[in-house]
Amino acid sequence: MFRFTTGEKAELYGAILQAFGAANERLETALGLDDVRARLRTVGWLDAIHDDDLQEALRKLREWQLLDVVQNHAENYRTAEEYERRNLQYSLTRRGEAAFAGVEHALSVLASTGALQTAVLEAITDRLDELYVLLGDSASSDRRVFTTLQELEGHLEALLANTKAFNGELQRLLRAEGADLATFREVKAATVAYLQEFLVNLDQRGNAVASAVERVEERGVNLLHARALQGAELPPVADGDPAPAWLERRRARWEGLQAWFRPADGSRPRVEQLHDVARRAIVTLLRVLDRITESRRRSSSAVQDFRELARWFAAAPGEDDLHRLWSAAFGLGPARHAHLAHPDPELVPSSDSWAVAPPVEVSALLRTSGRTERFTRTGKVRDIGGLKASRAERARKERAELEAAWDVLGTDGPVRLSGFGTLDHAVFERLLDLLGRALAVRPDAGGARRAVTSDGRVEVVLRPLPDGGRSVLRTSRGRLEGPDFLVEIRSPGALRAVQREETA
Numbered sequence: 001m002f003r004f005t006t007g008e009k010a011e012l013y014g015a016i017l018q019a020f021g022a023a024n025e026r027l028e029t030a031l032g033l034d035d036v037r038a039r040l041r042t043v044g045w046l047d048a049i050h051d052d053d054l055q056e057a058l059r060k061l062r063e064w065q066l067l068d069v070v071q072n073h074a075e076n077y078r079t080a081e082e083y084e085r086r087n088l089q090y091s092l093t094r095r096g097e098a099a100f101a102g103v104e105h106a107l108s109v110l111a112s113t114g115a116l117q118t119a120v121l122e123a124i125t126d127r128l129d130e131l132y133v134l135l136g137d138s139a140s141s142d143r144r145v146f147t148t149l150q151e152l153e154g155h156l157e158a159l160l161a162n163t164k165a166f167n168g169e170l171q172r173l174l175r176a177e178g179a180d181l182a183t184f185r186e187v188k189a190a191t192v193a194y195l196q197e198f199l200v201n202l203d204q205r206g207n208a209v210a211s212a213v214e215r216v217e218e219r220g221v222n223l224l225h226a227r228a229l230q231g232a233e234l235p236p237v238a239d240g241d242p243a244p245a246w247l248e249r250r251r252a253r254w255e256g257l258q259a260w261f262r263p264a265d266g267s268r269p270r271v272e273q274l275h276d277v278a279r280r281a282i283v284t285l286l287r288v289l290d291r292i293t294e295s296r297r298r299s300s301s302a303v304q305d306f307r308e309l310a311r312w313f314a315a316a317p318g319e320d321d322l323h324r325l326w327s328a329a330f331g332l333g334p335a336r337h338a339h340l341a342h343p344d345p346e347l348v349p350s351s352d353s354w355a356v357a358p359p360v361e362v363s364a365l366l367r368t369s370g371r372t373e374r375f376t377r378t379g380k381v382r383d384i385g386g387l388k389a390s391r392a393e394r395a396r397k398e399r400a401e402l403e404a405a406w407d408v409l410g411t412d413g414p415v416r417l418s419g420f421g422t423l424d425h426a427v428f429e430r431l432l433d434l435l436g437r438a439l440a441v442r443p444d445a446g447g448a449r450r451a452v453t454s455d456g457r458v459e460v461v462l463r464p465l466p467d468g469g470r471s472v473l474r475t476s477r478g479r480l481e482g483p484d485f486l487v488e489i490r491s492p493g494a495l496r497a498v499q500r501e502e503t504a
Contacts, residue, residue: 001099003064012057015045017066017100020092030070030089033058058090066096118198120159121205124257127152128212135219135227146231149224153253160256163274192285195278202278206271210262225250405430406458406489414463414486418471425475432480434460434489461488 004013019039023031031039037054061067067090092100130148134140216224225247234242260270309329316322341360342348348357405427409420423431437451438460444450449462463486471484 001064001066001095002102004061004066004099005103009057009060012045012049012053013061014103015040015043016057016061017092017096017103018043019045020067020090020096021100021104024092024097030091032089036090061096062090065093066099067091068093068096118202118205120155120162121209123155124152124159125205125208125212127155128209128216131224132212132215132219135216135224142227142231143233144231145224146228149228149250152257153250156253156257156260159260167277192282195282195285199275199278202271202275206261206269206275209260209271210269213257213262221251221254225254401426402430409434409489411487411489414461414488416465416469416471417473417485417487418469420473420487422474425477428473428475428480431473434458435462435487438462459490462486463488 004010004017007013016036019036019042020031022043023029023035023039028035033051033054036058037049040049058067058069062069070089070091127148131145131152134145134148228250229243229247232246234246236242255264258264263269312325313322316325342358408423408427409431417435420431434451434453437453438449439462441449441451447464450459452459465484465486469484471482473480
């Protein structure tokens with residue numbers, strides 16, 4: 001069908017079909033050879049064309065079933081030449097009309113930009129309200145119902161076509177990289193303002209359309225289509241009744257209207273999705289505008305700066321110029337590098353030149369990735385269940401040992417330190433801890449020293465002996481000799497009970 005759009009004579013074929021399309025607009029369905037030539041000039045084909053070339057082009061279009069040819073027997077011909085030129089009448093076939101309409105539509109899509117028009121939403125609401133009134137009035141004209149329904153469908157098609165076209169342009173704009181940053185920035189800023197203006201009261205307009213659809217559905221969509229069918233006055237066709245196909249198209253259009261504003265299955269209306277698309281586009285455009293603004297502030301990146309500096313080094317005329325360029329660019333005069341230090345910076349005077357100072361180790365990653373360390377994946381969290389269990393078991397064991405030591409060391413009253421004699425080494429360590437706590441305390445008026453363990457469970461009291469004396473304590477690891485004391489080891493609760501008895 002669209003074979004005429006390619007090849008060397010594609011422009012001539014297109015001009016001929018355009019000439020027939022212009023003739024159809026004037027209700028001229030058949031054109032002779034001279035008529036085609038005249039129509040070509042009206043559609044912009046000004047090149048000279050021979051009759052043989054024009055006839056060959058018409059023959060190819062007939063071969064592709066885009067044109068049909070009939071003989072004009074109602075005309076009177078004065079000469080044989082006039083008969084040859086005026087006898088054959090060409091007209092567009094249905095296939096040719098479809099091909100020409102397809103090309104026209106393609107050209108219109110290429111020329112259109114799409115738009116988000118809130119006025120279309122208001123027009124849809126108005127037409128729905130008008131249909132609601134017409135359906136409620138049995139005396140209203142079916143033709144009026146038909147024309148109002150046609151207007152409603154036209155507004156809906158305009159909304160869908162403009163929305164799709166604008167969304168396509170918007171996505172292309174988001175991906176575009178304009179050469180002229182100033183113009184590019186103005187276009188995107190204007191688009192952001194356009195989207196923001198469109199979003200104002202969009203929810204309110206969408207709800208108004210949904211309410212209008214609900215009101216019409218209460219009157220009956222089938223009744224609407226039946227009355228519109230009566231007002232359509234469809235012409236008869238040879239291959240059957242056109243009413244079923246016409247009603248099917250109307251139902252499909254109404255389902256499309258429902259999908260946009262009031263879905264029958266309770267899903268989310270497409271107008272809300274349009275709301276989300278517009279908001280996401282605003283956010284994306286604002287981010288792009290920020291990047292453009294940032295790029296205009298800084299005309300080049302660090303990578304470009306270093307590349308330009310490398311070109312300067314390559315073009316330096318001599319070694320002295322290289323040193324001066326190095327000093328001007330980096331300023332590494334002393335032995336202090338930009339961010340790398342010697343293992344012991346204090347051993348290298350800052351006055352030494354970097355040329356004579358010991359070298360600094362530089363990681364190979366600094367040149368390849370710009371980092372001095374390799375960052376690997378974070379290690380897995382260690383399962384400490386076993387560790388907690390072992391520590392709890394060890395704590396229980398230590399508590400049991402401590403209870404056993406207090407049972408051994410506990411005294412019913414004051415005893416001599418030398419009376420402990422030989423002890424287990426663990427018990428001996430507990431006793432030393434108690435003695436150390438008591439000796440660290442200043443004695444009271446009676447010379448007694450009192451101390452309590454950190455957990456407050458055991459209290460020790462040391463009293464000096466009148467006759468002095470020495471004590472020797474033995475364990476499996478050795479012996480300890482020191483002054484002898486009267487030792488009393490008990491819990492603070494037991495001690496307070498004894499004191500209460502003595503007071504009583």
